[in-house]
Each structure stands twice: as C-alpha cells, then as structure tokens.
Amino acid sequence: xxxxxxxxxxxxxxxxxxxxxxxxxxxxxxxxxxxxxxxxxxxxxxxxxxxxxxxxxxxxxxxxxxxxxxxxxxxxxxxxxxxxxxxxxxxxxxxxxxxxxxxxxxxxxxxxxxxxxxxxxxxxxxxxxxxxxxxxxxxxxxxxxxxxxxxxxxxxxxxxxxxxxxxxxxxxxxxxxxxxxxxxxxxxxxxxxxxxxxxxxxxxxxxxxxxxxxxxxxxxxxxxxxxxxxxxxxxxxxxxxxxxxxxxxxxxxxxxxxxxxxxxxxxxxxxxxxxxxxxxxxxxxxxxxxxxxxxxxxxxxxxxxxxxxxxxxxxxxxxxxxxxxxxxxxxxxxxxxxxxxxxxxxxxxxxxxxxxxxxxxxxxxxxxxxxxxxxxxxxxxxxxxxxxxxxxxxxxxxxxxxxxxxxxxxxxxxxxxxxxxxxxxxxxxxxxxxxxxxxxxxxxxxxxxxxxxxxxxxxxxxxxxxxxxxxxxxxxxxxxxxxxxxxxxxxxxxxxxxxxxxxxxxx
RNA sequence: GGUCUGUUCAUCUAAGGGUUAGGAUUCAAGAUUUUCAUUCUUGCCAUAGGGGUUCGAAUCCCCUACAGACUACCA
Numbered sequence: 245x246x247x248x249x250x251x252x253x254x255x256x257x258x259x260x261x262x263x264x265x266x267x268x269x270x271x272x273x274x275x276x277x278x279x280x281x282x283x284x285x286x287x288x289x290x291x292x293x294x295x296x297x298x299x300x301x302x303x304x305x306x307x308x309x310x311x312x313x314x315x316x317x318x319x320x321x322x323x324x325x326x327x328x329x330x331x332x333x334x335x336x337x338x339x340x341x342x343x344x345x346x347x348x349x350x351x352x353x354x355x356x357x358x359x360x361x362x363x364x365x366x367x368x369x370x371x372x373x374x375x376x377x378x379x380x381x382x383x384x385x386x387x388x389x390x391x392x393x394x395x396x397x398x399x400x401x402x403x404x405x406x407x408x409x410x411x412x413x414x415x416x417x418x419x420x421x422x423x424x425x426x427x428x429x430x431x432x433x434x435x436x437x438x439x440x441x442x443x444x445x446x447x448x449x450x451x452x453x454x455x456x457x458x459x460x461x462x463x464x465x466x467x468x469x470x471x472x473x474x475x476x477x478x479x480x481x482x483x484x485x486x487x488x489x490x491x492x493x494x495x496x497x498x499x500x501x502x503x504x505x506x507x508x509x510x511x512x513x514x515x516x517x518x519x520x521x522x523x524x525x526x527x528x529x530x531x532x533x534x535x536x537x538x539x540x541x542x543x544x545x546x547x548x549x550x551x552x553x554x555x556x557x558x559x560x561x562x563x564x565x566x567x568x569x570x571x572x573x574x575x576x577x578x579x580x581x582x583x584x585x586x587x588x589x590x591x592x593x594x595x596x597x598x599x600x601x602x603x604x605x606x607x608x609x610x611x612x613x614x615x616x617x618x619x620x621x622x623x624x625x626x627x628x629x630x631x632x633x634x635x636x637x638x639x640x641x642x643x644x645x646x647x648x649x650x651x652x653x654x655x656x657x658x659x660x661x662x663x664x665x666x667x668x669x670x671x672x673x674x675x676x677x678x679x680x681x682x683x684x685x686x687x688x689x690x691x692x693x694x695x696x697x698x699x700x701x702x703x704x705x706x707x708x709x710x711x712x713x714x715x716x717x718x719x720x721x722x723x724x725x726x727x728x729x730x731x732x733x734x735x736x737x738x739x740x741x742x743x744x745x746x747x748x749x750x751x
Numbered sequence: 752g753g754u755c756u757g758u759u760c761a762u763c764u765a766a767g768g769g770u771u772a773g774g775a776u777u778c779a780a781g782a783u784u785u786u787c788a789u790u791c792u793u794g795c796c797a798u799a800g801g802g803g804u805u806c807g808a809a810u811c812c813c814c815u816a817c818a819g820a821c822u823a824c825c826a
Contacts, residue, residue, distance in 0.1 A: 433755090
C-alpha cells in the first residue's frame with residue numbers, strides 16, 4: 245500500500261474567488277505530487293447549487309495557471325477518471341448511499357428543516373446543544389424510529405427525505421495525520437451527518453469520499469478546518485469496505501491575519517491595502533472588485549515562493565526557490581503545525597528579490613504600457629536601459645515611473661525642501677557656468693563628462709555637495725535617482741543644458 | 752458550551768534532551784553611494800505561565816492560560 249502511485253487532488257467549491265489559503269493548499273498538494281512523481285488533480289466540488297457562483301470555476305483554473313500549478317487531470321484537462329465536476333457525477337452517488345443503507349451504516353430521515361430548527365431551539369432553551377446521534381435519533385422521524393411500512397409509505401410519497409450516516413456509539417476512532425501525528429476522536433461527540441440531501445445531491449462528505457476512492461487518491465492534503473470531519477471520513481471508508489486503499493490524511497495549518505486574531509479574510513486585505521486573492525475578482529452579483537496579486541504587479545514565482553514558505557521551511561537557510569526547486573525540496577514533515585500569520589511586507593520583499601533578478605529587457609517590456617499611459621512612446625531598448633538604472637529602487641514595475649520620469653521628460657516642479665536647502669544665492673550663477681561648460685563637452689557619455697567636470701569644480705573652488713545636489717535638482721527636480729552623469733548621458737547634451745537653464749529661470 | 756488542534760524575537764521560522772537559542776523580514780544606528788535606493792556592519796528583540804521526569808528540557812509528561820478550527824440538507 246505504500247507502493248501506491250501518489251495521486252492528490254485540490255477540491256475547491258466554486259463559491260467565489262480562490263483566496264491565498266486555497267492557493268497554498270493547491271500548491272502544497274502540487275509540490276507533494278511532483279516530489280513523488282505523482283498526479284495532481286483538480287476536482288470541482290459543486291454539490292451545493294445554491295452557493296454556485298458563475299465564473300468562480302474559470303477563476304480557479306486561471307489562478308492555478310498563473311501560479312504555474314499545472315493540473316494533470318481536471319475538468320479542462322480531462323483524464324481517465326472524468327468527469328471531474330461533481331455536478332456531472334451526480335448519478336453516481338445515489339448507489340453508494342444505497343449501499344450504506346443496505347449494510348445498515350445509514351438510514352432515511354424525514355425530519356423537515358423546520359422540525360430540526362425546532363429541536364435545536366428547544367435544546368438551546370435548556371442550555372444544551374441538539375445533536376442528531378445515537379441518543380436522539382430514536383425520537384426523530386427516520387427509518388430507525390418508525391415502522392418499516394410507514395417508512396415505505398413515506399418513501400413512496402414524494403415527501404422530502406435525506407440519508408444520514410448512522411454514527412456508531414462510543415467508539416474511539418484513531419487516525420494518523422501526517423503533520424500532527426495520531427489523532428483520536430470518540431464517536432459519541434459526533435453526529436449523524438447527512439450524506440445525501442433531499443435535492444438529490446450528495447453532501448460534501450459522501451461525494452468527497454466516493455470520489456477520492458474512485459479517483460484512486462493516495463493522499464488527502466487539505467485545510468485544518470477539515471480535521472474535525474476526519475473521523476467521519478475514516479468511518480465512511482470502513483463502512484464501504486475501502487479501508488485498505490484509504491488515503492493518508494494531512495491537515496494544513498491556517499493562514500492568520502497580519503494583526504489581531506483569527507484567520508485571514510478579505511476584509512484584512514481591504515483594510516491594510518494588500519490583495520488576498522491571486523487574481524482580480526469582480527463579483528458578478530454586486531459588481532464589487534477585489535484586488536489580485538497579478539494585477540498588483542507581483543510575479544507569480546515570487547508569490548508562490550512567499551506562499552510556500554508560509555508554514556513550510558526547507559530546513560536550510562535558502563529562501564529563494566523556483567517552482568522546480570520547491571518540487572524537489574518539499575516534504576510534508578517540514579510543514580509546521582501552527583497557524584502562520586500573513587506578512588504583506590515580506591511578500592513585497594520576495595517580489596523585490598525576483599524583480600531585481602529579471603533581465604532589463606523583460607522589465608522594459610512590462611514598463612512600456614505604463615509609459616504609454618503617461619503619453620510616452622519609447623523604444624524597448626530605452627525602456628530596458630531605464631529599468632536597469634532604477635530597478636534596485638523598486639519592488640514593482642508600477643514604481644519605475646516615479647523613479648525615472650525625469651529620464652523621459654524634464655521636471656516641471658522642484659522639491660521645495662531641497663530648493664531651500666541647496667539653492668543658495670550663488671547657485672544660479674554657478675549653474676550657468678556649468679551649463680556653459682556642458683555645451684563644450686565633445687564626447688557626450690558618462691565618463692567623458694565626469695572627468696572634466698570634476699576638474700572644473702575643483703579649479704573653481706566650488707563646494708562639491710552644493711554643486712552636485714543643485715545640478716541634480718535641475719535635472720531631476722528632487723534629491724533622488726541614479727548617478728548624475730548617467731542621467732546626463734541618457735537624456736543627451738542638449739536636454740541637459742536646457743534643463744539647467746530652465747531651472748535657473750524657474751526656481 | 753462540547754470536541755479537536757495549536758503556542759520560540761513585532762512577523763515567518765531553525766534547533767526534534769546538552770549551542771552564547773540560529774537565520775530571514777520589519778524597525779533603529781553606522782559605513783558606502785558627494786542624492787535616493789542598493790550593499791555592508793551593528794543593534795533591538797523570543798522559548799505563554801506553573802508543576803514534574805532528568806546530571807541536563809524550547810524539546811518528554813501533567814495542569815492552567817490564551818488562540819484557532821469545527822459543531823448546517825455549506826464546502
């Protein structure tokens with residue numbers, strides 16, 4: 245059984261956009277599969293028609309694709325276990341529910357939602373919690389509490405009914421979780437879960453177990469919120485007689501809010517200004533949009549790198565990993581047990597690391613649309629050169645413009661603080677002399693300008709700090725940016741002189 | 752309320768009986784860059800609390816506290 249081919253699945257329900265916790269679950273599944281040369285499947289768990297959101301499934305597919313998580317089998321990829329959408333497997337589940345009915349592991353229940361609500365409020369009034377279990381099922385309306393004939397009559401009538409799992413009484417169920425170790429639950433604290441709903445659809449629990457079995461899933465890797473349903477699932481495998489091929493279970497820790505308590509939610513992102521979704525999402529109902537990492541200018545490999553290290557560590561001090569390296573290094577044993585607080589700052593840092601390593605041409609390509617937005621058309625070679633000059637100062641392509649606009653157009657304003665600090669009475673005259681000097685330079689490139697310039701400043705006895713900073717003010721409009729002579733080089737001789745004259749006039 | 756899970760610097764985490772408890776992010780300071788950023792150096796900063804076991808505990812056990820998840824004909 246340990247020789248089984250590794251097959252894992254990511255099984256989201258299409259009720260909205262995939263958030264980063266979901267992406268991480270998908271990622272860990274994918275990394276585990278690839279580490280062991282196995283398969284990664286995508287299965288859409290759309291058994292709840294009421295919560296179905298149009299576009300959510302496409303969003304999930306697109307998000308995984310953007311992240312570089314390749315699906316081996318799924319709705320779009322197909323595979324020998326198709327279909328991979330539970331709504332399309334609907335007809336399959338009934339027979340499995342019936343198998344359980346026959347073997348005495350399940351029963352029909354005819355209680356209406358109103359009756360159940362009543363039972364719950366009654367219990368609450370007494371300070372108790374209602375649970376449908378061995379103690380209470382004899383007083384509810386089901387095939388165990390009523391006569392066989394009555395049951396047949398009810399089934400024959402079109403009255404709504406569900407199929408519930410008959411939870412054994414007072415049985416310890418122990419199962420190993422690959423990152424937590426052995427976990428024990430006593431069935432007397434569990435309830436008779438609905439397996440088959442009155443609308444003819446299976447619940448998550450039934451569909452999940454049936455599909456994992458049929459699709460020969462070897463490992464179930466999912467969020468910690470599923471840990472409490474592990475005993476139910478184990479019992480279902482036993483009831484079906486599938487225990488020898490039951491998958492191993494692993495429950496991943498949650499991703500927590502950056503500050504405060506609780507798990508990360510969409511609100512945290514809105515409040516603190518970072519995305520919680522991989523891609524931009526537009527709610528089809530309300531029209532509200534939520535930011536995405538892709539649209540915010542993050543690179544998918546940086547995003548994935550950050551996510552991988554949230555709750556997992558390689559045991560070495562390496563922090564930057566390509567997807568390929570992650571596939572090789574990953575192991576479930578090195579996933580932490582405790583929830584990880586999400587850190588937007590570190591996410592930016594990861595992006596910066598990838599950003600500065602990108603070739604200038606690639607960044608230039610990405611810069612072009614931003615330039616166009618500013619009404620500037622530039623050659624790719626120019627954009628690439630600019631990116632090379634300022635990328636150390638940026639985390640995102642969107643920040644390049646702020647760091648480099650002066651390489652495309654003359655500054656229109658001058659930073660007042662710098663003016664007050666540097667633009668003393670004698671400065672205009674000095675700048676005038678420098679403009680004149682620049683006009684005489686024959687070979688216009690950075691080193692050829694710098695040499696004689698330094699000689700001039702020394703000969704005139706000017707203060708270097710004042711001259712350099714004032715000159716920068718003329719050319720840039722502030723006190724930032726790349727090497728001054730590199731700037732002169734790039735914008736050209738004529739423009740350099742013109743900017744100095746303009747500054748003398750305007751300041 | 753019940754059940755389960757968890758708890759090491761502000762944050763992500765390493766160390767799975769023996770280290771001055773290590774690294775990274777953030778923050779602060781210094782150096783470099785005659786600007787800014789980068790880079791480099793330094794600093795700040797942690798084993799939730801209490802009991803055991805042991806020559807020795809962040810590590811094993813128990814209790815307490817705190818946190819989280821679950822407790823639907825949702826997944």
